[in-house]
Amino acid sequence: MHLLALRFLSEADLILFPLCVALFYYITKAKANKAPSFQIRKLYIRAFYFRVFVVIFSTFITEFYFKGGDTGLYYQAIQDMRTAIADDIGFLWTSLTTSHLSVSSSLFNYFYYDNYQYDITYNYMISSHNFLAPRFALIPSYVLFNSYICINLFFSFFAFGGAVRLFKAFYYFYPKMYRELALACLFLPGVIFWSSSLLKDPISFGCMGYILNSLVNIIYRKRNYWGSVFLLIFCIYLLYVVKVYILLVLALGILIWMFAEVNKFIKDRTLRNIFTALSFVLSIGAGLFLLNYITTSENAQEYQLDTLLDNFEQERKGYAAIAEQLPGDSHFEINTSNPLLMAFSGITATFYRPFIWEINSPIVILSAIESSVFLLITFIFIVKRGLKKFLTIPFSDGRILMCFIFAFVFAAGIGSSTTNFGALSRYKIPCMPFYFVMILFMYRKTNLPYPKWFERLLNYTITK
Numbered sequence: 001m002h003l004l005a006l007r008f009l010s011e012a013d014l015i016l017f018p019l020c021v022a023l024f025y026y027i028t029k030a031k032a033n034k035a036p037s038f039q040i041r042k043l044y045i046r047a048f049y050f051r052v053f054v055v056i057f058s059t060f061i062t063e064f065y066f067k068g069g070d071t072g073l074y075y076q077a078i079q080d081m082r083t084a085i086a087d088d089i090g091f092l093w094t095s096l097t098t099s100h101l102s103v104s105s106s107l108f109n110y111f112y113y114d115n116y117q118y119d120i121t122y123n124y125m126i127s128s129h130n131f132l133a134p135r136f137a138l139i140p141s142y143v144l145f146n147s148y149i150c151i152n153l154f155f156s157f158f159a160f161g162g163a164v165r166l167f168k169a170f171y172y173f174y175p176k177m178y179r180e181l182a183l184a185c186l187f188l189p190g191v192i193f194w195s196s197s198l199l200k201d202p203i204s205f206g207c208m209g210y211i212l213n214s215l216v217n218i219i220y221r222k223r224n225y226w227g228s229v230f231l232l233i234f235c236i237y238l239l240y241v242v243k244v245y246i247l248l249v250l251a252l253g254i255l256i257w258m259f260a261e262v263n264k265f266i267k268d269r270t271l272r273n274i275f276t277a278l279s280f281v282l283s284i285g286a287g288l289f290l291l292n293y294i295t296t297s298e299n300a301q302e303y304q305l306d307t308l309l310d311n312f313e314q315e316r317k318g319y320a321a322i323a324e325q326l327p328g329d330s331h332f333e334i335n336t337s338n339p340l341l342m343a344f345s346g347i348t349a350t351f352y353r354p355f356i357w358e359i360n361s362p363i364v365i366l367s368a369i370e371s372s373v374f375l376l377i378t379f380i381f382i383v384k385r386g387l388k389k390f391l392t393i394p395f396s397d398g399r400i401l402m403c404f405i406f407a408f409v410f411a412a413g414i415g416s417s418t419t420n421f422g423a424l425s426r427y428k429i430p431c432m433p434f435y436f437v438m439i440l441f442m443y444r445k446t447n448l449p450y451p452k453w454f455e456r457l458l459n460y461t462i463t464k
Contacts, residue, residue, distance in 0.1 A: 008063055008075060008148040020150040021052055024157050031164075040171075040178065043462065044164060047186040051196060054189075055156050058196045059149050065363070071198045073116070073124045075148055077134035078141050080110045080121060095138055099241075100128040132242045133200050152197050159195035159202035162209030163433075169213040170437060172220065173399055177444060179462040184436035185209075187461050190370045191429045204243045205429055207235035208250060215254065245413065246430050253406035253434075260398025346415025347408055350428045351375070351435055354421045367425035370432075377454060378439055385446050393442050400441050407435040 025048060032044040062071045084091035084107055094106060101111055101122055111122040125131045137151050144150035167185040171178055195202040214228035214235070239247040352375040354368045382390050394404035410431040418424045443450060450458065 008068070008072065009059075010147075012145070013147055013149050016145050016147040017149050017153070020144055020147070020153050024048070024153065027157075028160075043178070043182050043186065047163070047182070048160065050187065051156050051160050051192060052153070054192045054196045055149065055153050058193055059152050061363075062197055070124075071152075073121055074130075074133045074137070074198045075151070076114060076116045076121050077111065077125055077131070078137055078146075078151070080114050081107070081134065081138055082141065082146065083114075084110045092138075096135060098131070098135075100131045101125040129200065129242055132238070133198065133203065136203060136238075137198060148198075155198055155202040156192075156196035159206040162206030163191075163195075164209070165213035166209035166433060169209070169216045170399070172216055174441070177440070179458055180440040180444075181437065182462050183458060184433045184440065188370065188432055188436065190366050190425055191432050193366060194426045194429050199426075200242045201426060201429060203238055204246050207239040207242075208246065208430055210235040211239070211250065212254075246410070249406055249410045249413070252409065253402040256405050257398045257402035260395075260401055264398075342416045343412035346412040346417075348415070349419075349421075349424060350411035350415035350431065351407075352378070358421070361422065364421045364425060367421060373454075373457075374435065374439075377451070380451055381439065381442055381446075381448065384448055385442070389446060390442065393445055394438060396445070397441070400438055403434040403438040403441075407431045407438060411435070 028044060028048045032041045035041045035044060062069060068075075081091070081095040085095065091107065098105060098107065101107060108122065111125055112120060114121055125134070137154070140154045141151055144154060163185050167181050170181045170185070174181065191205070195205045210231050214232040217224050217228040218232070236247065239250075352371050354364050354371060356368055356372065359365055359368050378390075394401045411428065414427050414431070415424065418427050442448075449455075
């Protein structure tokens with residue numbers, strides 16, 4: 001443990017980290033001052049402070065519990081690129097434009113012989129998905145004095161920017177639900193924790209928020225057009241490289257939302273119902289087209305339909321093998337090959353598990369608490385308003401239908417393939433805000449009061 005602290009943290013961080021916090025606070029404050037109300041400004045500042053606390057917490061958890069893990073490999077990759085650049089400034093351009101490492105790469109020796117104590121960094125950076133994270137962090141590492149915890153803060157701040165934009169995108173349509181939207185987008189503990197380190201997850205989560213808000217700016221607000229177009233293209237590219245399956249499911253949800261918006265202009269009820277059915281079918285068809293043809297590139301071939309189920313099965317076997325070697329591993333079983341039952345089990349695992357009695361490692365405690373809240377708030381709604389309402393209300397609003405489609409399609413895929421609660425708590429963060437927005441909207445739509453315990457939680461987290 002002591003060696004890890006010396007390797008990734010230093011006494012200089014006691015000075016550097018407060019300076020980095022001050023820099024990002026200044027940016028947050030400047031943006032918050034443009035918020036439409038005092039309450040929203042307070043939310044942004046409070047959410048920033050929460051992020052800073054979680055960055056500190058997650059940094060120490062990563063080092064002293066995970067012993068570096070993926071984050072350590074990404075940080076080592078940054079050091080390897082910086083060493084190459086110190087030898088020859090031409091390696092700066094090479095590092096930024098190389099999609100992934102190979103034996104023929106001029107960076108090969110710097111990664112292969114870096115003496116990283118737990119893994120050969122090169123093996124991890126062969127994948128373009130993995131190599132994007134250190135490439136994304138390279139320039140900021142120079143601005144932030146190569147401080148490990150400051151780089152974590154930068155990644156968390158990028159995710160925070162996306163979370164704020166996700167909040168703003170929904171807030172534009174539902175301003176009276178600002179407290180619920182803030183809780184869903186800015187204060188979910190598991191989402192904040194897993195998007196506050198040098199990982200791919202902060203990049204993917206941040207990109208989702210930027211993409212949705214850019215679309216709202218372009219289509220509805222009619223402002224900041226060119227800046228939104230640039231952010232939209234840039235974040236689509238990042239998301240395509242780092243986690244293309246998120247982009248595919250998000251594209252499906254957005255397509256359905258757009259069709260639903262057009263549907264509102266049809267006055268005749270029969271024609272509207274017909275168009276709704278056709279829109280749903282066309283959206284699914286467009287989603288399958290994207291899945292088959294966008295994934296023809298080398299970067300995304302693993303997500304083609306003909307290999308997807310095989311990949312799910314291989315991943316489940318991999319997690320089962322790990323569980324046999326590590327008795328304390330948070331592995332769970334999905335004992336079915338039926339696609340519908342697999343999807344149902346995946347959704348259940350993503351949103352409602354681990355149950356309290358399934359906790360067998362410290363890292364899943366936070367996920368279990370979060371899942372318990374999701375389970376209770378959903379169960380109460382179904383008991384009081386019925387399963388039919390739960391399944392039909394999203395179709396009354398295109399944006400909530402987008403949340404419904406994205407949350408459940410994403411959860412079915414992730415939960416079916418990732419049969420480990422520890423890993424699942426990290427992979428599921430993109431769909432958590434969408435599910436929470438959806439279920440809280442259902443409460444408002446049906447005039448169902450929140451349970452008293454949830455109202456207290458909302459009041460404690462989001463002050464009026």
